[in-house]
Amino acid sequence: MPFDWLKRRLTTPDVSRPPTDIGGDDGTATARIAAPRPTGPSRPVSLATATRDYARAVEGGTLDRLGVDAHRRLLLAMGPEIWAWQRARKLTSQTPWRASPNRGERHERLSAMRQMMDDLTTWEQALATLDAEAGRARFYNGPVPPDLEVPPAVMRLIEARRAAAEERAARRKPRSDEGGGGPALTPDAAVRHP
Numbered sequence: 250m251p252f253d254w255l256k257r258r259l260t261t262p263d264v265s266r267p268p269t270d271i272g273g274d275d276g277t278a279t280a281r282i283a284a285p286r287p288t289g290p291s292r293p294v295s296l297a298t299a300t301r302d303y304a305r306a307v308e309g310g311t312l313d314r315l316g317v318d319a320h321r322r323l324l325l326a327m328g329p330e331i332w333a334w335q336r337a338r339k340l341t342s343q344t345p346w347r348a349s350p351n352r353g354e355r356h357e358r359l360s361a362m363r364q365m366m367d368d369l370t371t372w373e374q375a376l377a378t379l380d381a382e383a384g385r386a387r388f389y390n391g392p393v394p395p396d397l398e399v400p401p402a403v404m405r406l407i408e409a410r411r412a413a414a415e416e417r418a419a420r421r422k423p424r425s426d427e428g429g430g431g432p433a434l435t436p437d438a439a440v441r442h443p
Contacts, residue, residue, distance in 0.1 A: 299326030337375035
């Protein structure tokens with residue numbers, strides 16, 4: 250029969266209970282078809298496992314091919330802040346951050362938050378890269394990438410940094426009434442022409 254391989258594939262022995270084959274009309278026993286696997290929620294994973302799996306997917310180029318359930322599992326294990334930071338690192342072509350399995354999860358989360366707060370240039374570059382990608386997508390009528398969910402504490406630091414830079418630039422600006430802030434330049438006597 251040409252579909253014997255399919256019957257063998259769909260038939261699995263069940264170790265937990267004795268087989269209950271149902272006899273056919275002609276006296277032959279028919280094989281039991283395997284029950285589908287339960288599709289309930291998967292077990293939550295640790296932060297170290299989630300960051301390891303994420304890093305492997307990014308480095309292997311398979312992150313875009315992961316299913317929705319795999320993305321949700323990684324997001325739930327990492328949390329929205331670390332997930333956004335991982336995305337910012339990916340947008341800026343940096344290697345993904347990995348939590349150490351030898352340290353406690355609480356310590357790793359605090360360490361990650363400290364690194365997020367110190368790494369403001371990555372966030373700014375990621376936002377600029379995302380703006381450029383969104384502009385290209387609009388120009389070519391493609392799908393616009395989703396926004397980067399920057400944590401509020403990091404956004405406050407970025408805004409304070411921008412405000413300080415604007416203030417420094419305003420102080421360096423030449424005065425409009427005299428054209429410059431330095432002394433007036435006069436040519437040497439040898440250069441003057443009568």
